[in-house]
Amino acid sequence: MNKRIWVKDHYRKAPNGKMVYVRGYWRSDPRSDNNAQVKDKEERIVEKVPTGEELEDRRFDLELKVDTLMEDVESLRDELEIKLREMGEDPEWDDNYAVLDDLYYEILDLSLKLSDLSYDVDEDDLSVEVSSKDEQITPQLLDKIEEKYKEFVETFALYSDIDPSEYLGSELEAEASPAVAGERWADRAKAMWGVTNDIRTAGYVLPDGDYLNMGSYGIRGMDHREVNQFMKEVNDQNWDDYCSGVYQNQYSSTPDMLCFMKRTGAVRMMSSSGDLLASIVKGQNISWKQRERLLSDFWGKAALLDVIDPATGGTIETFDIDYLTENDIQKWIDAS
16 A cells, blocks of 8 residues: 555535635545545645735725725714804714714724735745734734724714704704603704794794794795604604604694694794784693793784694684784683
């Protein structure tokens, strides 16, 4: 028997379909056509050491992915900063901005690390000369960097759907519990639409006495029901938690408007001709600031004041007033 052991490295397809690098051992010459002892063949999967050229290709590809992610994070962060400053807010106090800012610098550090690890490949012997003196580049190091990159991708995915043009700030974007929903919805509406002193473009008078702006150039251009966009927490499953006592209709946004009024305390209003058309829902009170605002702008004017049943959406009582006074406002509130 030939005791010589032949060794040959080659690739073959594994049972899982992947090509693996193996080393074969034969007790007789594997090149022989008459190899009676082929059964003595043994194959072992061995770790193939990447060449310097292969390591450089992988490092370069990874650096491109990291830099692309960094640009995406930087772009969203900068757009949020512009929006927040337009709103008169300090970006440093916004949680989402702070997360994106920290993430940007973490990715920047990773990008610089990859740049420092760049090296030159000697085409003759494929040896590696690492430019960084602190750390030798290895497949294991690149694996760790790639894992970190994936963590950054997952973090950014939590914020990548933010629309800077409609951003209201991290506090207002956060989900509101039923206990604070009314205040949060009103704040979102004010942050998005602003307030006005023009009674012609006002759509609601809020509990703090501000008119919610719903138009421009003397014309109210939005429907009162469009306040439902600020009630993002509400859905069919939790309707009773946020809108208890208000009827539900998936084909109409009127119930959303009534829920908004009930939760925020907002008085729906319009005044295209200088007279007042206003409504409140049953059970709703009016703050002193709302009374003062309405009386200061509509005292002595004609007014049509409704009380709406939130359970049905129907009108319970209407006050048709020729000359509005404080007593008329009180009767309106008493009827609710």
